[in-house]
Amino acid sequence: xxxRTPDSARDIPEATVARLPVYLRALTSLAxxxxxxxxxxxxxxxxxxxxxxLRKDLSYLGSYGTxxxxxxxxxxxxxxxxxxxxxxxxxxxxxxxxxxGHALANYSGFRSRGFRVVxxxxxxxxxxxxxxxxxxxxxxxxxxxxxxxxxxxxxVIATPAVAAQDVADRMVATGITxxxxxxxxxxxxxxxxxxxxxxxxxxxxxxxxxxxxxxxxPTAEVLS
Amino acid sequence: xxxRTPDSARDIPEATVARLPVYLRALTSLAxxxxxxxxxxxxxxxxxxxxxxLRKDLSYLGSYGTxxxxxxxxxxxxxxxxxxxxxxxxxxxxxxxxxxGHALANYSGFRSRGFRVVxxxxxxxxxxxxxxxxxxxxxxxxxxxxxxxxxxxxxVIATPAVAAQDVADRMVATGITxxxxxxxxxxxxxxxxxxxxxxxxxxxxxxxxxxxxxxxxPTAEVLS
DNA sequence: GCCGTTTTGTTCTCCCGTTCACAAACTCCT
DNA sequence: AGGAGTTTGTGAACGGGAGAACAAAACGGC
Numbered sequence: 001x002x003x004r005t006p007d008s009a010r011d012i013p014e015a016t017v018a019r020l021p022v023y024l025r026a027l028t029s030l031a032x033x034x035x036x037x038x039x040x041x042x043x044x045x046x047x048x049x050x051x052x053x054l055r056k057d058l059s060y061l062g063s064y065g066t067x068x069x070x071x072x073x074x075x076x077x078x079x080x081x082x083x084x085x086x087x088x089x090x091x092x093x094x095x096x097x098x099x100x101g102h103a104l105a106n107y108s109g110f111r112s113r114g115f116r117v118v119x120x121x122x123x124x125x126x127x128x129x130x131x132x133x134x135x136x137x138x139x140x141x142x143x144x145x146x147x148x149x150x151x152x153x154x155x156v157i158a159t160p161a162v163a164a165q166d167v168a169d170r171m172v173a174t175g176i177t178x179x180x181x182x183x184x185x186x187x188x189x190x191x192x193x194x195x196x197x198x199x200x201x202x203x204x205x206x207x208x209x210x211x212x213x214x215x216x217x218p219t220a221e222v223l224s
Numbered sequence: 225x226x227x228r229t230p231d232s233a234r235d236i237p238e239a240t241v242a243r244l245p246v247y248l249r250a251l252t253s254l255a256x257x258x259x260x261x262x263x264x265x266x267x268x269x270x271x272x273x274x275x276x277x278l279r280k281d282l283s284y285l286g287s288y289g290t291x292x293x294x295x296x297x298x299x300x301x302x303x304x305x306x307x308x309x310x311x312x313x314x315x316x317x318x319x320x321x322x323x324x325g326h327a328l329a330n331y332s333g334f335r336s337r338g339f340r341v342v343x344x345x346x347x348x349x350x351x352x353x354x355x356x357x358x359x360x361x362x363x364x365x366x367x368x369x370x371x372x373x374x375x376x377x378x379x380v381i382a383t384p385a386v387a388a389q390d391v392a393d394r395m396v397a398t399g400i401t402x403x404x405x406x407x408x409x410x411x412x413x414x415x416x417x418x419x420x421x422x423x424x425x426x427x428x429x430x431x432x433x434x435x436x437x438x439x440x441x442p443t444a445e446v447l448s
Numbered sequence: 449g450c451c452g453t454t455t456t457g458t459t460c461t462c463c464c465g466t467t468c469a470c471a472a473a474c475t476c477c478t
Numbered sequence: 479a480g481g482a483g484t485t486t487g488t489g490a491a492c493g494g495g496a497g498a499a500c501a502a503a504a505c506g507g508c
Contacts (some may be wrong), residue, residue, distance in 0.1 A: 084432055090432050107425075160231060196435050201334060208309045208338065208402075276468070283488070290475090
């Protein structure tokens, strides 16, 4: 609607969306090194992907490169940030201030990448005395007022598994429509609410599967 | 080789491998509820997937169900655990004992799901005085001897981004062949070494992308 | 002003994963 | 014992993503 959105911004493949943040980080890294221009080959190497895949991904956003030259690092970085929607900060609430919640609250990468933690909530009253990362830990009952006040649409769940579904339900009820879930539970939410799950032990188990295979097959691991 | 492995255990699709831990958790949950038998429909609902997909996934492992009846929860649970390789504990080292490292070290889900943290390492000598989760934080230089002593093949990187590649290189040099990387960096490792990446801000950015779309399109979000 | 070189954007093909739909097989009831 | 009802396991169609290969376009040298 602004100027340069010929409604081409439609339906970027999910696999591409998942890689855009990687490209964004690679571009930021290149910019910090003083690089002003890069080819798809360089950027792909920096992001750890195939250059053809990178070019195809970028083509969904538009034609932001110059043939024979490459991409302007700063320009492309801004275009991707705009596409993802991280040119401005998203307010985020974190629920569950245990070990993981502490780590998340203190994680500086949120702030620097388009997110701002506006509140830390915990159901345990003993935690309400704490100050973590410069924020008071507040009662879970404050969720609704905080969401309303800061217009929060993204919530992070770092509670034990048993509490996660309840927290998710409350979040949805207050109007949160995107949830990042660290609890080892399958959340059920209504249509229109996005949930992404990060599960540490699942990742380890996937590694264990492949590890088991390696020790089983001595020297048959010669992929292309 | 034991009895029921007609070398059919070959080439389980990667997408299936990634879901097996989810099924395992769902089965454990069902078993704790006292359920002894379940249909693919029930298990699929519990795991948050399509029942056809579940059945196809399980069919790669063998025929562990009974037509007209369903699956024996305990039996299937054991079969999946055996396939993944978590019937015995895998020793794991964690490098980088900052906020996230603390949280990982204290995460009880590791121990209960087939993993045992055998050492915590950090490059900062000031951290070596600490005891976290009942383990001394030791010098990163001890990596090699620890890996040799406990026959470690899985390493977790929870360091700042700048240190991650160095840590990975050292890990690979000591014989570690599976790495779970929490640092926001693309690691390059030789063939035969598996790396899985968990990146908190990337997950949030993916959510932000969809969130931006939602606010843009008022009521066009009526998927099937 | 033209040609060779470089690099993007895109088309085409192949492969993996998902889903549907159904036959095979087991249980239960009569 | 036989038939009705269930539920698994799998063959086949379908859709999406990955990678190769190439045409289009911009730059630089002469």
